[in-house]
Amino acid sequence: MAKKIVLIDDHILFREGVRRILEFEDDFQVVAEGNDGDEVISLVEAYNPDVVLMDINMPHINGVEATKGLIDKYPELKVIILSIHDDENYVTHALKSGAQGYLLKEMDSDTLIEAIKIVSEGGSYLHPKVTHNLVKEFRRLSDSQSGKIEQIEYRKPLHLLTRRECEVLQLLADGKSNRGVSEALFISEKTVKNHVSNILQKMNVNDRTQAVVTAIRNGWVEVVFKTN
Numbered sequence: 001m002a003k004k005i006v007l008i009d010d011h012i013l014f015r016e017g018v019r020r021i022l023e024f025e026d027d028f029q030v031v032a033e034g035n036d037g038d039e040v041i042s043l044v045e046a047y048n049p050d051v052v053l054m055d056i057n058m059p060h061i062n063g064v065e066a067t068k069g070l071i072d073k074y075p076e077l078k079v080i081i082l083s084i085h086d087d088e089n090y091v092t093h094a095l096k097s098g099a100q101g102y103l104l105k106e107m108d109s110d111t112l113i114e115a116i117k118i119v120s121e122g123g124s125y126l127h128p129k130v131t132h133n134l135v136k137e138f139r140r141l142s143d144s145q146s147g148k149i150e151q152i153e154y155r156k157p158l159h160l161l162t163r164r165e166c167e168v169l170q171l172l173a174d175g176k177s178n179r180g181v182s183e184a185l186f187i188s189e190k191t192v193k194n195h196v197s198n199i200l201q202k203m204n205v206n207d208r209t210q211a212v213v214t215a216i217r218n219g220w221v222e223v224v225f226k227t228n
Contacts, residue, residue, distance in 0.1 A: 169215055
């Protein structure tokens, strides 16, 4: 049975583009659309969707406030925030409100589809660029709290992962999407998904963000900080 989706965004052209992408997927059905966060409660009550895709910046009630209201009333509902902001403050507020996903509007169609599938199945999904920014912020805060830059010896986790899985994990830390990993390693996206699934299982984490943060903490990936 197709996953029912409610789409909330005050930009009609963007909303239309997302709907057209999802119409090509047999697994998804856009059952309702709205312009603002104040519409979402009534639409959820009327259509009982599996996933709500919602813009973060809207008039009247923004996506964060609307998400909090939704999750308070429907704790099992899955919400993915759509945003132009990759700043960690926006991401943190969205996740604290109960959202299970955060996508940048610069996403490609494959990332959108992948995110909906993962979130609808109970996982969480952050846009790869957002994940990388959060990792950088995590390192910055860790360094400032310790009063110095902690030197973590980089070593591949070959005791846990295969060499190919180590390569995939590094590319996830670099902010690559599944397509980006596929292009970098000259393998299919299906193979990438299999590798990611194996990595999550072996690392005993729920999603790629947790995998990357865990890898950073243990020195299993190299993080390059670019200076302006």
